[in-house]
């Protein structure tokens with residue numbers, strides 16, 4: 001288990017190993033766009049990974065390619081549907097305003 005802290009609200013969620021950040025958020029009733037339902041195709045689940053980089057799966061080729069096509073991407077950008085909690089470290093993410101990255 002790892003603790004996922006969601007900014008800007010500061011809400012914390014206990015997340016089991018192997019769970020995607022998207023699934024963790026939706027399971028905790030945190031609203032996040034996910035238009036392609038986790039296929040790494042829409043980019044609407046774009047988030048910033050603020051802390052705990054080592055506690056999250058590496059960026060896949062598919063995710064990287066999608067991120068490359070999104071406006072406003074930075075070094076902390078991830079797709080919530082592709083980033084899996086490893087359970088080794090607590091993680092803090094920042095949700096972006098709805099409509100960004102679309």
Ligand code: FES
Nearest residue numbers: 036038040043081
């Ligand atoms: S839900 Fe579409 S890219 Fe993540």
